[in-house]
Amino acid sequence: MNKISTRAQIIQHADQLFYQQGFENTSFADIAGMVKISRGNFYHHFKSKDEILKAVIELRLANTQNMLDKWQTSTDNPTKRIECFIKILITNWSKIKYYGCPVGTLTSELAKLNHSLQANANELFSLFRNWLAAQFELMGQVKKADAFAMHILARSQGVATLGNSFRDENFVKQEVEQMCDWLNSLKKQQG
Amino acid sequence: MNKISTRAQIIQHADQLFYQQGFENTSFADIAGMVKISRGNFYHHFKSKDEILKAVIELRLANTQNMLDKWQTSTDNPTKRIECFIKILITNWSKIKYYGCPVGTLTSELAKLNHSLQANANELFSLFRNWLAAQFELMGQVKKADAFAMHILARSQGVATLGNSFRDENFVKQEVEQMCDWLNSLKKQQG
DNA sequence: AGTAAATTAGGACAATTGTCCTAATGAGTC
DNA sequence: GACTCATTAGGACAATTGTCCTAATTTACT
Numbered sequence: 001m002n003k004i005s006t007r008a009q010i011i012q013h014a015d016q017l018f019y020q021q022g023f024e025n026t027s028f029a030d031i032a033g034m035v036k037i038s039r040g041n042f043y044h045h046f047k048s049k050d051e052i053l054k055a056v057i058e059l060r061l062a063n064t065q066n067m068l069d070k071w072q073t074s075t076d077n078p079t080k081r082i083e084c085f086i087k088i089l090i091t092n093w094s095k096i097k098y099y100g101c102p103v104g105t106l107t108s109e110l111a112k113l114n115h116s117l118q119a120n121a122n123e124l125f126s127l128f129r130n131w132l133a134a135q136f137e138l139m140g141q142v143k144k145a146d147a148f149a150m151h152i153l154a155r156s157q158g159v160a161t162l163g164n165s166f167r168d169e170n171f172v173k174q175e176v177e178q179m180c181d182w183l184n185s186l187k188k189q190q191g
Numbered sequence: 192m193n194k195i196s197t198r199a200q201i202i203q204h205a206d207q208l209f210y211q212q213g214f215e216n217t218s219f220a221d222i223a224g225m226v227k228i229s230r231g232n233f234y235h236h237f238k239s240k241d242e243i244l245k246a247v248i249e250l251r252l253a254n255t256q257n258m259l260d261k262w263q264t265s266t267d268n269p270t271k272r273i274e275c276f277i278k279i280l281i282t283n284w285s286k287i288k289y290y291g292c293p294v295g296t297l298t299s300e301l302a303k304l305n306h307s308l309q310a311n312a313n314e315l316f317s318l319f320r321n322w323l324a325a326q327f328e329l330m331g332q333v334k335k336a337d338a339f340a341m342h343i344l345a346r347s348q349g350v351a352t353l354g355n356s357f358r359d360e361n362f363v364k365q366e367v368e369q370m371c372d373w374l375n376s377l378k379k380q381q382g
Numbered sequence: 383a384g385t386a387a388a389t390t391a392g393g394a395c396a397a398t399t400g401t402c403c404t405a406a407t408g409a410g411t412c
Numbered sequence: 413g414a415c416t417c418a419t420t421a422g423g424a425c426a427a428t429t430g431t432c433c434t435a436a437t438t439t440a441c442t
Contacts, residue, residue: 112212112296125353125356150366157348157349158344162341171338
């Protein structure tokens with residue numbers, strides 16, 4: 001039957017709900033309703049709500065790594081790889097429009113809760129940061145690689161937040177284009 | 192005695208707590224503890240928690256307008272005015288470091304809650320957006336004024352989110368400098 | 383001083399929260 | 413078929429939530 005384990009189902013639905021409703025605002029009852037199990041059953045799989053969050057972050061880290069790996073094999077051109085990253089804003093626009101960036105909104109929420117898993121969530125940013133920096137290095141921007149990575153990360157983050165707030169797809173498209181222009185202007189400077 | 196009214200005190204402390212802990216995560220008990228009044232007393236001043244949020248947003252709108260007005264009178268140079276905006280990231284760094292941008296984090300949270308006051312919170316962004324656009328117009332950038340306003344708004348927002356996540360002041364300073372450089376390069380293009 | 387209104391404290395209220403316990407059911411092994 | 417262990421359902425639990433009610437107190441005005 002190849003049935004998905006209950007544990008995996010809990011993580012999967014929690015991932016979705018934490019993104020759409022926020023972590024604090026998502027209750028056990030919400031997740032139980034989605035997975036269609038009883039509330040008491042949770043504690044056989046997870047000791048606490050925080051453990052679910054931990055598992056969700058680990059899932060997101062794995063999914064993100066998979067995505068980065070795919071981009072890595074899809075082309076040898078580091079500039080094109082970075083463009084893949086920039087264009088997630090458009091690829092995932094239908095979700096970003098309503099729920100913002102899954103990484104940024106989570107880290108922001110955990111910061112306000114002063115939650116013990118802040119560092120884990122920040123790893124999601126670090127994953128992108130390090131991968132982007134590696135691409136910039138391949139472009140020959142060894143010295144500025146990390147600064148450029150943070151720059152692109154920040155701009156994407158801001159576009160997601162503003163795009164979510166104003167629900168304006170054209171704005172997102174324009175900013176994506178500008179970021180790609182900036183990226184390609186670096187190549188020329190270098191070559 | 193010139194005592195601050197209870198209502199004003201509630202709004203003031205709620206403003207602070209909503210920023211530091213988030214709206215949903217701040218309870219009546221939290222606010223009551225700060226103002227030092229009984230919980231039941233709230234409903235003489237506000238019909239519901241949402242009404243407090245509404246009042247808090249109105250307070251923030253008023254405070255923001257005051258800040259913009261001050262910048263407006265502090266100099267005739269629109270470029271310098273925009274620099275004032277960009278540099279809030281540094282001015283308010285000690286708070287942003289721990290709680291992020293008060294506007295961005297609120298709109299993001301309300302989006303996830305699908306809250307009825309989303310539009311009110313977004314007005315905070317609009318206030319900055321329109322003021323920035325007016326400054327860009329004064330700089331002679333009539334056609335691109337709004338796009339530039341959104342651009343600066345988005346970049347500031349992203350820097351606040353990443354700055355909050357990584358707690359990195361140097362990154363913030365670098366990005367602020369780059370934004371100012373970009374701003375001043377526009378002036379040269381024009382003149 | 384006396385009266386009316388505004389303000390306050392304190393607690394009741396049902397609903398929901400995360401957590402935990404126990405008994406029943408399931409599957410797989412000998 | 414009997415036994416073991418994993419999984420599940422259902423409910424108990426105290427704590428907290430936003431909301432509302434009532435009685436007491438304070439304030440303001442005649």
